[in-house]
Amino acid sequence: MPIVKTTYKDQVVDHVYQLLLQGELGPGDQLKESLLAKQMGISRAPIREAMKELIMNGLVDYRPQVGNFIPVLSPKQIIDSYTTRGVLEGYAIMATCEQFSAEEVDKLENLTAQMGSYAEKKNHKMVVETGGEFHDLLISKNDNVQLLEYTDRLSLKLHILFFKYWGKLYSPAEIGRRHREIVDSIKSGDRNLIEKVVRQHYHETGSKIATLEI
Amino acid sequence: MPIVKTTYKDQVVDHVYQLLLQGELGPGDQLKESLLAKQMGISRAPIREAMKELIMNGLVDYRPQVGNFIPVLSPKQIIDSYTTRGVLEGYAIMATCEQFSAEEVDKLENLTAQMGSYAEKKNHKMVVETGGEFHDLLISKNDNVQLLEYTDRLSLKLHILFFKYWGKLYSPAEIGRRHREIVDSIKSGDRNLIEKVVRQHYHETGSKIATLEI
């Protein structure tokens, strides 16, 4: 039984995540401290604490003396965010690519196959879950805390803001091709290629989402 | 006359920056809200707001229910931070390298010469200032807001935590060589080279500082 010491601030953060994931909060919406406080039966103090954390993670824009808003990202900002993610994760994976054992490469290939299978069945939930496992294994070798902090923040932000597109972005064939490409680059041992492939993957994902968001 | 709307929170942030730059605050020190509030003649509310901003910029570590502390970075963490900076800025510069005009390249070379000159005279202050100008010009072409946000944060953090070493890191000859190397890579137009040179520069800087910090 995990004893979870949960402070009000953390509850507020989770609450806002839920609101975003359930679509009750969308781009441009304002998060009013008093309203949130009343809804949750607490004071504004922990709300403000939570806002700072959300701002830190890029899920809330802060305008002094005005309020906190769910960010409205322009197409360019979407692409830039994914580009940045590609830069960070591309490096993280490139720098550790020779640490993958044969078993782990097998695992990556299995996950790719599973993802294609789920995609065929239009089981988007499992596609996303399997994709997450694939992704986590890829960057799991890196231990640069500073870099991981930034990638985690960015992943969380993009995941929550654009999760609704995850299922519709790529055809099953494309999903397979893209992930195979990454695995193949790792098997090749060509570090430059690995970094390039990862960067391109995220850049294209960003571009696709940007077009869908207009 | 610039009308600067300065809130208490911003004053607190600046105050802590000053304490850090003046050496009155160092790694491991705790920032006690009540104490800061009393010193500045304000309540704890804006102090807490400021803490969040400092945490966001990596200049303060937050331990729930315990307090806020100036981070103590291990040698590896120092190297990792500089490595990450190299990854981000290396990409930023590489992606925009063909946008530099001949005049701007000249400017970079002039700044390099000036830096060497100041270094010879042991004018560390001007070395740092000129180096900052060099650096700012290099990344000025990039307009990826997400990436710039991360690089700015990281630059600020590393600048404030390690500013004391800036003058003593490299010999005048090394300073010249390093910056010429970067300018040359830009003149060559070899994107891979540019990124590699920038990454290596920051990695080596991090390594040097890490050894000095022990």
Added chain:
DNA sequence: ATGCTGTTCAATGTCGACAATCGACGCGGA
């Protein structure tokens, strides 16, 4: 001497109220 336990105190977590400020609205004049 060592390790556990309860107490104490200082620091953070939370609260409700008041002050300062921004944005919207409506009025009046060109």
Added chain:
DNA sequence: TCCGCGTCGATTGTCGACATTGAACAGCAT
């Protein structure tokens, strides 16, 4: 009609006080 200005309401900024929690210390048992 359009633009500038002042008022007003709603929201954030700040405050002092109280509640809660973590860490250090003393005392006891082993």
